[in-house]
Structures are given as C-alpha cells and as structure tokens.
Amino acid sequence: MRAYFHDDLPGDERLPHDTGRSVSTELLKSLGVLHWSVPVDDKGEWEEEIDTIAKDRDYKNRDIIEMSRELLGDSYEEKLQKFLFEHMHEDEEIRYCLGGSGFFDVRDHSTESWIRIHVVKGDLMVLPAGIYHRFTLDTNDKMRTMRLFKDVPKWIAHNRSAETDANPHRVEYLKHFPSSRTTEAV
Template identity: 60%
Template sequence: MRAYYFDNVPGDQRLLHDSGRAVSEERLRSLGVLHWKVPIETPGGWGAQIDAVAAERSYKNRDTINVTREGLGDLYETKLKSFFEEHLHEDEEIRYILDGAGFFDVRELPTDEWIRIHILPGDLLVIPSGVYHRFTLDELNRIKALRLFKEEPKWTPHNRSAATDENPYRVEYVRSVSAAA
C-alpha cells in the first residue's frame, strides 16, 4: 500500500495521478482509514490472520469480488463509473486484496483534498463509514478482493450531495475526526 495526494490532473483515472506528496499511515489512521499487510504467501496461509482481524473488529460475513472485463462483461464500464463516483457508505468498507490492484481515493478532512491509496495483493484496508471516497482499478484492469462485513453483505453507496452531508453516519464521521484532531 502506498498513499499520496491525488494530483487532480485530468486523464485516465487508472493512472497513478501521484502529486509527489506522500501521506503517512499515521495520517490515514487519523482519518479512520486502517491498513494491515497480510502477505498472500504467509506460511500456513493468510486465512488465520484475516480471521483474527475479523474477530477483533466483529466482521461476521465475507464474500469475494472479482472485477475484470471478462467477469463483468457488458457491465464492466458501468460498474467502474459507479465505483468512481464520490460516495459514502453507512458501513465500513473492508477489502483484502487477493490479486490485481486498484486505488481507493478518500477525502481528507478538513482540506477536502483527495488522498489516493494504491492497494496491492496482501493489503487489508478498512475505509470507515461516513467518509467520502471512490474506487478505481489501476492499469492492470483487474482486482480480486475478499470483502468483509459486520452484518449481511451489502454495498449501498450514497453519492455526495448536500443531503448526504447531513447523513447521520457522515455527521458522526466528521465529528469523530474533528475531535481527534
């Protein structure tokens, strides 16, 4: 995992868009974004480490998502566009990357700048509920990820708007980050 400020230069969203300004894991943690490195080649398998994090954070369910042109067919471009729209969720978004790669962009508070997080196999990333973010593949054009959920699997995006700014999960996220600052 590597994090940095997005350069905001127009162009293909799958490119690095690296401003040259790095973002530390400490800064990500202050925004509620958590990261663990659990190598795919872990002796005895990565499952036990993922299970330990899942137990610690009360994740009860999981599934696997495979985003590829071949796997999604005609829905590929539509799905990528929807993933890249700025939105929030009322649940944490938890991904353990099994193959491929992509980018999660999260909005920094209070600057509202994009922080780009490049995720690779072995990265376990938690995006907190209430944070504005978006996702895209990188130039590999594929990602396979284990998704973890506290309750039943769901993925309900709430696109950014004045109404979404008043969403109780957004309000609580802003309050918690502001209080920690």
C-alpha cells in the same frame, strides 16, 4: 499499500495521478483509514490472520468479488464509472486484496484534497463509515477482493450531496474525526 495526494488532473483515473507527495500512516489513521499487510500465500496461512482480524473487529460475514475487463465485458466501463463517483457508506468498507490491484481515493475533509491509496495483493484496508471515497482499478484492469462485514453483507453507496452531508453516519464520522491534518507528508 502506498498513499499519496492525487494530482486532480483530468485523464484516465486508472493512471497513478501521483503528485509525489506521500501520505503518512498517521494522516490516514486521522481520517479513520486502517491498513494491514497480510501476504497471500499458497498455503493459506493468510486465512488465519484474516480470521483473527475479523474476530477482533467483530466481522461476521465475508464474500469474494472480482472485477476485471475480461469478466465484465461490455459493462466494464459503466461499472468503473459508477465506483468513481464520490460516495460514502453507512458501514465500514473492508477490503482484503487477494489479487490484482486498484486505487481507493479518500477525501481529506480538512482540505477537500483527494488521497490516493494504491492497494495491491496482500493489503487489507478499512474505510470508516461516513468517509467520502471512490474506487477504480489501475491499468492492470483486474482485482479480486474479500469483502468483510460486521453484519449481513450489504453495499449501499450514498453519493455525495447536501442530503448525504446531513446523513447521521457522515455527521458522526466528522465528530469522531474532526481534523485530519497535523502533518501532510512522510
């Protein structure tokens, strides 16, 4: 996983949009974003480590999803645009990348800047409930991920709006992570 500030320039969001300003693990943690590197191997040894993390964090359910141009065909662009709209969830978003790669952008609420996180095979990432974020594949146009859930699998996006700003999960997020900025770059 590599994190950096997004350049906010128009253009294909599947491109890096890299400012060259890296973001530290500490800054990500101050936003509530967690990360583990769990290499995917052919022997399946990664499953034991994922099971341990799931048990420690009380994740009870999981599924596997795949997104690719080839798999989605004509609906590919529409799906990609849907995920690019800034939104939040009322539950943690947990993704373990089994193959491919993509970008999760999280909003630094202290500055309104986007932080781009490039997720590749072996990255496990947790976004807290209430954080504004968005997702896109990179130019490889495919990603296979395991989603983990604390309860019944669900995925409800609440697009950013005044109403969503007042959502109790968003309000709680801001209380728990009031100021994300002490240092900008690594």
